[in-house]
Amino acid sequence: MAAKVLINNGFQPGKGLGKGLDGIAKPVALSENPGRSKLGYVEATKEKRQGRRVPGKKWIRPDLYRYFTSGGIIS
Numbered sequence: 001m002a003a004k005v006l007i008n009n010g011f012q013p014g015k016g017l018g019k020g021l022d023g024i025a026k027p028v029a030l031s032e033n034p035g036r037s038k039l040g041y042v043e044a045t046k047e048k049r050q051g052r053r054v055p056g057k058k059w060i061r062p063d064l065y066r067y068f069t070s071g072g073i074i075s
Contacts, residue, residue: 017023 011017012021014025015021016025
């Protein structure tokens with residue numbers, strides 16, 4: 001997807017980015033998280049993790065609720 005956008009906007013492989021083609025030429029290296037969660041999320045250790053079970057649903061992970069809060073409801 002990103003390569004298609006770059007090529008459609010005039011990117012030439014082997015040349016740099018920018019108006020004068022003097023910017024970075026190599027792609028940016030990404031680090032991968034081998035777990036299920038992405039975007040730099042680090043799961044709490046087992047000692048800190050204390051979830052609770054809701055009938056009919058999966059475990060609620062309190063460590064996620066610390067970082068992702070509701071922005072409210074707009075009506």
